[in-house]
Amino acid sequence: MRTRSAFRIMATAALAIIILFPFLYALLASFFAASDFATSPARFIPEVWKTSNYSRIAANRYFPTYVVNSVLTGLMSTTIRMVVAFLASYAFSHFRFKGDSACLAFIILTLFIPSDLLLSGNYMTIQKLGLLDTYAGIISTSLLPASQILMLRQYFRSIPGSIRDSAMMDGCSDERYILSILLPISRALVSTFLLQGFVGMFNSYLWPLLVTNSPSMRTVQIGITMLGYAESLDYGPVFAAIVVVTVPFVVAFILMRRRIMAALSRGYMFM
């Protein structure tokens, strides 16, 4: 029994090291000088710890703009998704109306259409609307939270109808019921949705790459592939940039771990 659990711990630790390795390497490489990248055999620990990669990335002409663009589009997309999700799931759980299940199916079936194959069609739409190189264009295709609507609908249906009835009796409006009752009681789920929505937008790649042309509109995940240092084989600033944009999310995921697990246990697909 003891040897088995010793084996288990060692195997788990080995897997953990493999998973952590890319993070660790990026962190160490963010302190590399250009020469550290070219030595053979490859270096793991920097020869001299060079913090200038961080100051160079902070002083980069575009990097701060990339970060601002990503944060703003992330916040906009997340907020709109939440509003869309609450309105729709409220209607689907609290009202019976003609065509309700057909409408729900109409939304759910979008999950089965691979979005990467819609790039050209959506690109033409955004072009026709004159939204290329705008925040609206960047967030446009991320605004439909289909699986969240499904999840929230299921959750709202588990709330006793008597709560809403008595609130309505006291003259509470639908909007007020959503804001003062539904939102607070579903905050565990909502916080997971918010994180996922923000991460999804912040880290998306293909669509923002297509609909932006000017460097001042690029989001950060595209921007880091175009910083220009790589041409001179000086990757340090690229790794510094990666560390800067990754650390906040690592912290957020660590803080949110239990809630994410709870949401997944409910069958949330995180798609």
Next chain:
Amino acid sequence: MSKAKPYLYILPAMVLALVFVYAPFFGSVLSSFFNVRFDGSFSSYAGLDNYRRALSSDIFWQSLGNTFRFMVIFVPLNIIVIMATVLLTWRRTKGDGVFQTIFMLPMAIGMSSIALIFKYMFRPSVGIVNRILGIDIQWTNDATAAMFSVVFLGVFLDFGLDYLLLLAAMRNLDRGPQEAAMIDGADEWRITTHIRLPMLSPTLFFVLFISIKDALLICAPVMVMTEGGPFRSTQTIVYQYYIEAFKNFNYGSAAAISTIVFILAFVITMAAMKVDRGRIHYEN
């Protein structure tokens, strides 16, 4: 007014589904039968010309072949690695949160960030992977090695979510049958293979299905890490669609490719649902 209310509430979601999913979907299927101008308007009916052109192109078959090569390596490796990790860590012990946190972290990093990190780690002569393993594999110059490096990236990208999904499912399994088997004197391994895994199969199957779909559709990680190279050996079918649409501006041909991939995705989904009904052990 109150009758219109629910429709008003679902309106934003319906409009978004229509404009950004159904319109481009049917638009793309439709344009696969037309010659399409630069601005997306149709110039003339093309019949099956776009499909003929796509299917007679070597690049199309090469990309499709690469995609399936990726799939047959990625899917089993992904499932094995994740199942091994889940089986090693699902028991609640002191400090298990640490491992859980570590194994969840791949979810926290952006695709292009991790693709860049992998790109540098897998450089041939000066890369850290070769040094640590004490090997000299030409990751970027050898077609097979390059494909494996992309597969490793794919496994890393899917690891966090798949792990949490299966971990949550494993921990929520009904204890009853496991305890009954334990009382009957079954050893741990037999309980795992004969009771836990069958009970886990709906979630396992879901993860398997998502892996197959992800493999069919992989594109952006390849773009960042290998740009399809060397010699187009890692260029996948969705990447080829992207190049046709946005590098060659050949919308008709791109639409034909995307329609073919839609059909493949549809077939996989249908097959999955069929197996799902037949063989899978369900709880409740």
